[in-house]
Amino acid sequence: MSKQVKQLDRVIIRFAGDSGDGMQLTGDRFTQESAVFGNDLVTLPNFPAEIRAPQGTLPGVSSFQVHFADHDILTAGDAPDVLVAMNPAALRANLGDLPKGAQIIVDTHDFTARNLTKAGYDTNPLDFLGDANDALGEFSVFPLDLTGMTVEAVKEFGLSRKDAARAKNMFALGLLSWMYGRPTESTTAFLSKRFAKVPAIRDANITAFKSGWNFGETTETFVVQYEIKPAPMAPGTYRNITGNLALSYGLVAAGVQSGLPLFLGSYPITPASDILHELSKHKSFGVTTFQAEDEISGIGAAIGASFSGQLGITTTSGPGIALKGEFIGLAVMTELPLLVINVQRGGPSTGLPTKTEQSDLLQAMYGRNGEAPVPIIAPQSPGDCFDAAVEAARIAITYRTPVMLLSDGYLANGSEPWRIPDIEDLPTIDPKFATERNKTVTKKGKDGAEDTTTEEFWPYLRDEETLARPWAIPGTPGLEHRIGGLEKGDGHGNISYEPANHDLMVRTRQAKVDRIAESLPPLQVDDPTGEAKVLVIGWGSTYGPIGAGCRRVRKAGYHVAQVHLRHLNPFPKDLGEILARYDKVLVPEMNLGQLSLLLRGKYLVDAVGYNMVRGLPLKAADLADAIGALVADAEGITVDLTPIAEEASS
């Protein structure tokens, strides 16, 4: 039969199932297909902390949302247009997020009495489709026995029923791939490679995938195929990339660009472990990965490596930073280059290990004893993690300081098309190891004898421009010296308890970090009309939702300016002047107002917070409402965003 083809500009699909149903893989494959097709896209994986949460239950639901479009988009989307639900729990857990009219493709196979009860259903909602009391009446529901069709399709491979049924996610992927005209070659190639050692499983998965596609093409259930054209993008070579992978590549790049071997000291922790896994594959670039006995030892070994002339790195999440605090202070005191990477997750304490949050900003800023300033930088999107890593290394090496890089769970696991940079265009970073003694010391001759001079090495004699101290590594003759956690005498670096010296050194360490601002480019303020009275300022992964919220407000005819911070310590030099230009400043954050506090404290600006800590990215629609309300207040007008709410293309 011939199918109708309908053009769409964007679609949000959410694949949801039990945590053992392979939903992350399904979503990832659909994403790769869409990326290769040329759509712009943003993804949002969402999964439980338990490896196998109780089967069939609401807490065990794992989902993967992908938003893809024929134009530039910024978020994974607020509400899915399509939900693929593999069991009753997946249906129930995600129903609340669906807008009226959404499509639901549901695998009926697991809608047994037992599974319905586990999901909290007294009756099977699929039994009432089309009835007066249909709980799913607002939606367009396609009940299909995906599992049954999968088992039937793969029976020739002689798998057990259980193994055969496991290919159902590929059947679902095939069906969705047909619906949205996705290219299938990459998935077939992927499955061939992934299951190369088990031919029966490989063939079953490929067959299930193709059968899903063919089912879509032949069944009368689906009469429409959708087309979402490729998005116009800047020329270049692209790939889809997650934040953790981009960050790992950025670290390898920092090693190549500085000529320094990397040393990662780390202890496994969600959601940062992928960086350890990835870097452990790149030994050929001179990368050492040390899986330490604990978080503390991970950073300790990294500091030892930095002292030895390598680039020390430690990767963790918030609880790990809490343990590493004393060592970060030592790195501040000894003024050694060090990268501290915090992939933030929901807190406090163990909190929400697999969910996102940006509530460690104040910990990064102040979470140490004494005056211990640490530069902080944050990437704004998955692909941007690459550049942020290189920038963190530039600051660490140039200024001889630990640098905190604040990623988060959303950036870490989310993905987007990434324009692959030309390595030749990356900055080179010169470690400038000390090789010579740097201080001539004159001793007065006694009893009229002539003065004598000696050449010494002073480990705390600073570069005038950067205030960085010399980095003299073991093996360099004549520069033997001792450093440590006790206060240093200015210049010579020997222990000093002098009151005036301590005051000077505390101020100098702060001044060195402040000096980094001299090397930062001016902020880019996005204020298309120049008439905005409201400025929205954010940092980290909220860049996408904030940008999408601003677009909606502008599309409805109102003015709003946006600026996003990569550098959180020190702030860029022009930030104060920019803040002062606007009547109102809105600070959306996935915390209770941490950047707001810093901005208020430093610039005396009456920042208005927009704060959500739901373990999920902020929603563009909610942000648009918050911005609209502030615009109304600032400009004394009525703001009505309803016309664009229905068709907002963010």
Next chain:
Amino acid sequence: MSTTEKLPFPGLRSGVDLVPTNDTPQTGKEYTSDQEVRWCPGCGDYAVLKAVQGFLPQLGLRRENIVFVSGIGCSSRFPYYLDTYGMHSIHGRAPSIATGIATAREDLSVWVVTGDGDALSIGGNHLIHALRRNVNMTILLFNNRIYGLTKGQYSPTSEAGKITKSTPMGSVDHPFNPVSLALGAEGSFVARTIDSDRKHLTAVLSAAAAHRGTSFVEIYQNCPIFNDGAFDAIKDNDTKADAIIPLEHGKAITFGTRDDEGHGAKGLIRDHETGGVKVVLTADVAPDALLVHDAHNPDPSTAFAISRLTDSGYLNQSPIGIFRQVERPTYDDQTRAQISSAKDAAPGDPTERLTALVNGGDTWTIV
């Protein structure tokens, strides 16, 4: 399917084999920094410092290739007084830093100076894991059985019942035996010596430096201020023959008053009831029943049994010497071997290889 890789092992060598040597003779003075030594008068640390400053020139290594790392405590001031590279770090963490240094640089001789509180209390975890991994470093544990820098609280090696500022009614903590702990962590080189016996101290340090892997040396060290006399029994000429059980590889273990041939009046034999070892009068047993010390025994059980002869209360008896010295692949050698084999397998310009890496996976091009 095998889940383990056969590891490349670069072959056995000395602890300092890869460290550049010095062409000209060195003196202790060259190893003395310009910093004033600030331990209390009479502190055992002075003797150890002198011994180390005297011993390092004998190693004949380039001074700039030696690194001393310490934690916190009286003994941890040690690196400031040596004119080598050094780091006085934070409490208990020196083995972690040293692991980073030793793994990053095969051309460095890495030393950790620590105390009973630093190594066994706050830093216990790092100590056992360094020993387990067998990272090429030498750990000198100054054991004075007290907290000195914080002014006199009991330590994890203080005897039970000890009255201190924090235990006015006596400590109810059971003490660690550092040598037993190191053997339990499968340390490949485990020894004990005494601050005041410079000859023995130097001999043990030499063997420790020559050992490839983690060398653990417990040094009994007197704190004259907060725990004076803790080791009197093994230092006093009248009592030490009965207090020190000397361990020498290949020799029967005897102590006490010695006869003309040097055999002590007391000796060790295996205790078949407990599976351990026990002290007997040598006259009461056949000479071939005496335990002959075998430091190279791959099984640490006997070494552990000998370590248990250390008094856990006031020290009236303690085995001294090298308990164990066995060859085992080191963490740092194997890590570097993996990196160099990965590098050999992927030759070429790093920029080109990085370009290939970031362009891996499914890509598409927009013109």
